Amino acid sequence: MTLVxxxxxxxxxxxxPGRRTTRGNTELYGWVFMxxxxxxxxxxxxxxxxxxxVAGEGVKAIDFGFVAGKWASPFWQVWDLLMLWLAMIHGTxxxxxxxxxxxxxxxxxxxxxxxxxxxxxxxVILGTLVIFTFDPCPSGSPADLxxxxxxx
Amino acid sequence: MWSWVAHRVTGxxxxxxxxxxxxxxxxxxxxPEAYNDVIGTYKNPIMGLGEAGLxxxxxxxxxxxxxxxxxxxxxxxxxxQKVMLxxxxxxxxxxxxxxxxxxxxxxxxxx
Numbered sequence: 001m002t003l004v005x006x007x008x009x010x011x012x013x014x015x016x017p018g019r020r021t022t023r024g025n026t027e028l029y030g031w032v033f034m035x036x037x038x039x040x041x042x043x044x045x046x047x048x049x050x051x052x053x054v055a056g057e058g059v060k061a062i063d064f065g066f067v068a069g070k071w072a073s074p075f076w077q078v079w080d081l082l083m084l085w086l087a088m089i090h091g092t093x094x095x096x097x098x099x100x101x102x103x104x105x106x107x108x109x110x111x112x113x114x115x116x117x118x119x120x121x122x123x124v125i126l127g128t129l130v131i132f133t134f135d136p137c138p139s140g141s142p143a144d145l146x147x148x149x150x151x152x
Numbered sequence: 153m154w155s156w157v158a159h160r161v162t163g164x165x166x167x168x169x170x171x172x173x174x175x176x177x178x179x180x181x182x183x184p185e186a187y188n189d190v191i192g193t194y195k196n197p198i199m200g201l202g203e204a205g206l207x208x209x210x211x212x213x214x215x216x217x218x219x220x221x222x223x224x225x226x227x228x229x230x231x232x233q234k235v236m237l238x239x240x241x242x243x244x245x246x247x248x249x250x251x252x253x254x255x256x257x258x259x260x261x262x263x
Contacts, residue, residue, distance in 0.1 A: 054251065064188050067177070068184075094167065127178065
């Protein structure tokens with residue numbers, strides 16, 4: 001059985017002559033965040049997949065009425081908001097690590113990470129706005145496309 | 153080594169899906185018709201198989217992520233990392249065996 005050679009979790013650098021960086025502990029916090037958010041995301045995403053793909057009529061039942069029915073409840077608004085933020089930070093930090101590992105030229109790294117952070121900002125802001133400004137019963141829309149509670 | 157590669161590959165795949173997933177879901181803010189039109193283009197066997205692949209990627213990434221956490225924080229984690237990889241494979245097979253028949257039934261019709 002092969003073992004990883006002396007694996008160690010990153011520790012905060014100690015002060016004194018041995019310390020080679022002045023950048024602080026950002027990478028350590030990122031490393032901890034990946035593990036903590038990973039556990040939460042497992043629960044959030046497995047729940048999301050079960051409710052949307054397994055329970056009820058599954059993927060074929062997903063339409064505007066289905067989404068509107070879920071977001072009429074603050075429970076699913078908070079669930080999806082948490083999932084959006086945690087998944088986007090977790091994913092952006094993961095892709096950042098991969099860019100740092102494989103993009104060797106400084107300009108390549110800078111451009112790729114610029115695009116990554118732009119995508120992060122657009123998706124997180126757009127997603128957050130949609131969850132909170134969403135109207136499940138937009139006026140002028142045909143009733144058969146809307147959730148049943150709109151006609152009440 | 154290969155689980156590390158697979159973790160990166162599935163992670164990137166899931167990330168790009170997530171970008172598209174938020175953008176198409178944002179169409180609910182445009183109109184019910186716009187959302188239903190775009191979601192309607194996903195309702196075919198090819199996308200159905202793609203969804204199965206996506207779920208497989210997520211399930212592997214999730215269970216292997218728990219294994220990484222145990223390797224990092226559990227004193228005996230590094231010693232049992234290879235055994236835990238087989239546990240990950242086992243959990244993956246069981247989860248997919250629960251998910252796939254039901255999903256494929258939804259995609260390919262029948263009740």
